[in-house]
Amino acid sequence: MFELEHTRIVDLPSASRIAYFEAGTEHRDAPPLLLVHGSLCDFRYWEPQMAALSAKRHVIAVSLPYFYPVTAPQGAAFGIQSHVDALLSLIHARNWGQVTLVGHSRGGCVAFHAASQDPSLFDRLVLADPGGKPAKPGEDPRPVAAIGADGRPQGAYAPEDPRMRAAAQVEAGDIDGGLEMFVDAVSRPGYWLRSAESFRTMARDNASTLPRQVRDTLPLYSRESASYVTIPTLIVNGDKSPPGFLATSETLTDWLPYAQRTVLRGASHGMNLTHASDFNREILSFIGA
Structure with missing residues (x-):
């Protein structure tokens, strides 16, 4: 499905480049779905979702800077914030309006911070086993290397x-x-x-x-940053997902103002691959498609 000749690559103000693949047709009254991959992955990670979701919505799967098939110039930043900035820049550049943002693992961390930093760009948020940890009481959530x-x-x-x-x-x-x-x-x-x-x-x-x-x-999640995400949010886990992802998801479900959580039976971290039908059904139900 993901033929390179159908891939779009956008040059960003940061001098990075971001690639995306899209499927489905635009719907006047329905925001597109924007899918963000996690570690070691790229837009191909979402292949089990593309056909099912694009039958109902315009679907865009991105490859963040440095990930196949794009490269970043020597010295370009690599990190959660640079990926958040790239994602926000892409949405502005393509004039997609509001989008429904879906992030898995490290991509869930990117998606959360994008939604908390510019909530006007998003109508709904899906976090599948979001990576990272919540801040403890009194702990500074800003990353210190x-x-x-x-x-x-x-x-x-x-x-x-x-x-x-x-x-x-x-x-x-x-x-x-x-x-x-x-x-x-x-x-x-x-x-x-x-x-x-x-x-x-x-x-x-x-x-x-x-x-x-x-x-x-990684920046830590905080109750304050979660308070800025004032859009419906779905958190998805597998019942066999590693404990760290489950603990983070439980906390975010409590902190996010409009969160709901679903757990896919028999699934682990790669839930959208191994339990694609269940995962797709939860997404489509959440967006009302």
Whole structure:
């Protein structure tokens, strides 16, 4: 479905580039669905959603800067805020008006912060296993990166964390070994080997983003930032999703003013791939299609 000749690439004011693929027809009274991928993924991640959702709505799947098939110039920023800025810039540039924003995992973190920073652009929000953590009482939600002796950010996780070790393996050239360690850590053991070859190919295409990502300290969710998201919000989890995603989702369900939550039975972190019919049905029900 995702033929490169049908991909649109937009140059952004930040000197980054962002690609997107769209399907379906525009509806005068229905906002388009804008889908945001997570770690190691790109717009191809949403292939199980495109046919079902585009039958009812105009659907746009983006590849954030640095992710296949786009690149960013040397020295361009990589991080949650730069991706939020890119997403907001794209919506303004394409004059889509309000959109329904759907984000998975790290893309859920991007989607949340986009909606909290410019809520006028969105009519609804869907967060599927949103990445990141809520701030504790009195904790500053702004990211603070520790800088190592080499002048580089030391990373968002402890050195022994499997995500850091996975990034080190990728940098050392053991691409599949590092990807297996990372994917299994954020989903569940054995997920990489059970994944479809199309997913593994996509992850390999985006492996170079992993070392950058683990050095990106995520902003924490806060009750204050959640209070700005005054639009209907659906939070989707799998009942087998890792505990961290479930804990974050429970807190956001409590903090967001108009949130509801659904849990897909038998699903884990890659719920939109393994339980696509259930996932699509929840999305369509939420947007009233």
